[in-house]
Amino acid sequence: MINIDFSLAIGLYMFIFLIVVFLLWLGIRKDKERVLTIDPKYIWFCNICTHTYINTKEEKFSVCPRCGSYNKK
């Protein structure tokens, strides 16, 4: 009886552990999809230092956060 209960507890523990890992994996996957689905017009590419950054406030001109130069679309 003790052995059966012990293996059942291990089994349940492994089952819960796998569910937690699966949920974490889903969460990480959702975060990645969210980054990939950002509107391309918000992604800026600096012509001076080739730094890629996201700016959702400006539409025509944007200041590069790395070198401070102005970039236009």
Ligand SMILES: [Zn+2]
């Ligand atoms: Zn720059």
